[in-house]
Amino acid sequence: MLELASLSRAFGGLVVINRVDFKVDAGEIVGILGPNGAGKTTLFNLIGGVLPPSSGRILFEGKDITAMRPWHRCRLGIGRTYQIPKPFTHMSVFENVLAAAMHGGNMTLTSAKAEAERVLARVGLAHRARLPAGRLGLLDMKQLELAKAVALRPRLLLLDEIAGGLTEAECDVLLGTIRELHGSGITIVWIEHVIQALRRVVTRLAVLSGGSFIAAGRPDQVLADRRVKEAYIGT
Amino acid sequence: MASPANLILNGGRAALVAAVVVMAATPWLFSATHVVLLTEFMSMLVLAIMWNLLAGYADIVTVGQHAYVGVGAYAFFGFAALWGVNPYLSILLAGIVAFAIAVPTMLLVFRLRTAYLAIGTWVVAELLMLAAGKLSAWGGGSGTSVPISIILYFGRARDVRLATIYWLAFGLAASAMSVTYFLLRSRIGIGLTAMRDNEEGAAAIGVNITFARILCFLGTAPFLGMAGAIITLQKLRVAPPASFSITDWTVLIIFNVVIGGIGSFEGPIIGTIVYFVLRQYLADLGAWHLIILGTVSIAVILIEKRGLWGLVRRLLGDDLIPIAHKPSAMLTKQHTG
Ligand SMILES: Nc1ncnc2c1ncn2[C@@H]1O[C@H](COP(=O)(O)OP(=O)(O)OP(=O)(O)O)[C@@H](O)[C@H]1O
Ligand SMILES: [Mg+2]
Numbered sequence: 001m002l003e004l005a006s007l008s009r010a011f012g013g014l015v016v017i018n019r020v021d022f023k024v025d026a027g028e029i030v031g032i033l034g035p036n037g038a039g040k041t042t043l044f045n046l047i048g049g050v051l052p053p054s055s056g057r058i059l060f061e062g063k064d065i066t067a068m069r070p071w072h073r074c075r076l077g078i079g080r081t082y083q084i085p086k087p088f089t090h091m092s093v094f095e096n097v098l099a100a101a102m103h104g105g106n107m108t109l110t111s112a113k114a115e116a117e118r119v120l121a122r123v124g125l126a127h128r129a130r131l132p133a134g135r136l137g138l139l140d141m142k143q144l145e146l147a148k149a150v151a152l153r154p155r156l157l158l159l160d161e162i163a164g165g166l167t168e169a170e171c172d173v174l175l176g177t178i179r180e181l182h183g184s185g186i187t188i189v190w191i192e193h194v195i196q197a198l199r200r201v202v203t204r205l206a207v208l209s210g211g212s213f214i215a216a217g218r219p220d221q222v223l224a225d226r227r228v229k230e231a232y233i234g235t
Numbered sequence: 236m237a238s239p240a241n242l243i244l245n246g247g248r249a250a251l252v253a254a255v256v257v258m259a260a261t262p263w264l265f266s267a268t269h270v271v272l273l274t275e276f277m278s279m280l281v282l283a284i285m286w287n288l289l290a291g292y293a294d295i296v297t298v299g300q301h302a303y304v305g306v307g308a309y310a311f312f313g314f315a316a317l318w319g320v321n322p323y324l325s326i327l328l329a330g331i332v333a334f335a336i337a338v339p340t341m342l343l344v345f346r347l348r349t350a351y352l353a354i355g356t357w358v359v360a361e362l363l364m365l366a367a368g369k370l371s372a373w374g375g376g377s378g379t380s381v382p383i384s385i386i387l388y389f390g391r392a393r394d395v396r397l398a399t400i401y402w403l404a405f406g407l408a409a410s411a412m413s414v415t416y417f418l419l420r421s422r423i424g425i426g427l428t429a430m431r432d433n434e435e436g437a438a439a440i441g442v443n444i445t446f447a448r449i450l451c452f453l454g455t456a457p458f459l460g461m462a463g464a465i466i467t468l469q470k471l472r473v474a475p476p477a478s479f480s481i482t483d484w485t486v487l488i489i490f491n492v493v494i495g496g497i498g499s500f501e502g503p504i505i506g507t508i509v510y511f512v513l514r515q516y517l518a519d520l521g522a523w524h525l526i527i528l529g530t531v532s533i534a535v536i537l538i539e540k541r542g543l544w545g546l547v548r549r550l551l552g553d554d555l556i557p558i559a560h561k562p563s564a565m566l567t568k569q570h571t572g
Contacts, residue, residue: 048439049438069443069444069445070435070438071441072443074439074441075441080439082436086433086435087432087433087436088428088436089433090428090431091429091432092561094561094562094566095425095428095560096429098425099425099428099437102422102425102426103422103425103429103440103442104441105441109560113560113562116562117562120562120566121566126566129566130562148440152440152441
């Protein structure tokens with residue numbers, strides 16, 4: 001479904017993503033782990049089209065999207081959440097999701113309204129629907145990020161640290177939502193530091209360190225890997 | 236529920252409807268002096284609405300909007316006075332010419348962002364003004380008066396003429412407002428509003444940023460051009476420094492929008508009202524009134540980025556003119572508590 005071919009990105013002299021080759025198959029939930037500054041968010045910025053790569057190619061469903069603008073990628077079916085939420089602060093929570101459903105989701109106003117209400121109820125934000133998004137707390141803002149991404153009706157969903165700070169119960173609800181989304185046919189790539197949450201849902205785990213993947217495979221195998229332990233103890 | 240905020244909002248809406256009715260009937264209700272003043276108000280309002288759409292929503296902070304006002308003025312004069320086209324039709328054609336000038340300008344200016352874009356729009360406007368000064372049929376550098384025959388075409392008696400010109404200005408302002416209203420309510424408008432709040436976030440949910448910018452830039456040009464034609468009918472002259480006045484058609488407009496509230500539907504309306512009220516008191520101060528307005532707009536921005544309307548809206552919790560889409564009452568009721 002998604003293929004990164006020898007993808008690199010440098011900021012000035014600093015190489016943040018270093019010749020990454022990576023594939024995600026349809027139907028997977030891939031977890032991405034990695035120490036702070038490993039380049040995880042940068043990788044999503046490259047896939048989402050916010051940043052152009054220094055070199056390499058990105059393919060989505062066999063199509064080269066390397067030069068495509070972010071909104072075109074979104075409409076092809078790539079949805080993402082931001083680690084640092086990007087809410088539309090002066091619009092209501094409802095309108096934030098409505099905007100996503102109408103643009104990325106390509107829905108009419110009537111169906112987008114219904115979709116926004118459904119998605120807000122699903123992530124537990126219905127009671128905040130009328131509030132300006134800028135007045136949400138950080139945790140609610142992360143839920144709004146998820147709601148916006150889901151309303152895009154993506155086929156590939158990129159999640160960047162949405163579980164941090166949740167209580168165990170809230171985290172269980174989130175895992176339930178993610179399983180449901182996966183069950184409805186969405187392929188998921190999830191960057192997360194909360195290893196316990198990740199290993200409960202992912203079908204594959206990959207570890208990014210210093211701009212390259214140092215391990216990938218079954219979660220228990222990857223977590224037992226010597227190099228993975230070193231990368232983590234090193235931080 | 237009848238909360239105090241709701242009462243104020245509904246009162247405000249009723250006042251607004253009343254104001255629109257009164258404005259439509261202005262020539263029958265007020266003296267010639269006031270009709271002239273309100274004609275000017277309507278033209279300024281159009282310019283404010285357009286600048287707000289560009290700078291407040293599409294992040295095209297232009298300081299060259301006087302270019303289109305000037306082009307509209309010169310095109311109107313050309314069609315009506317030089318080539319004998321019907322004067323009403325000439326107003327429309329002025330809008331089309333402004334649009335035609337906006338296309339190549341856009342190709343040039345959209346290569347630039349932020350401060351460079353602002354400078355780019357300004358340079359283009361100055362070049363157009365210099366070019367206008369070279370048109371000898373338009374009186375060259377010193378300009379020329381609109382022929383009497385064309386003035387009389389809008390009414391032989393003075394008050395009939397003033398009324399006609401007023402209604403043209405009112406009609407343009409009303410259509411500028413309706414177009415903006417329906418635009419902001421539409422799919423594209425929801426995207427524009429998202430862009431206003433967070434451009435990268437808007438792109439990430441599929442808002443075509445480039446298309447929205449092009450639409451706004453090209454869409455505002457005909458309104459500015461037609462405003463330029465109507466302003467020419469008020470001033471009865473075309474001249475490079477007056478028709479392409481950066482002070483009157485850009486700087487002052489920026490002050491008004493900033494004071495009223497950039498990035499809101501109500502902002503430019505409130506800002507223009509505030510300007511006309513202040514001007515009545517500041518008129519004796521001459522050039523000082525610009526300095527005072529500039530200072531006020533800086534003060535407003537420091538207190539509340541979204542201007543006077545931003546301040547009031549925070550207290551009232553809703554828009555005066557309902558642009559935003561609301562969830563069904565069911566949703567919030569079901570899930571409260
Ligand atoms: N736009 C940018 N300009 C310059 N440097 C950047 C930019 N974006 C990221 N970097 C740098 O790239 C490196 C990787 O950042 P990135 O945000 O991708 O890390 P991360 O793996 O997501 O970290 P975290 O776990 O803290 O979120 C960091 O050193 C960061 O400072
Ligand atoms: Mg990150």
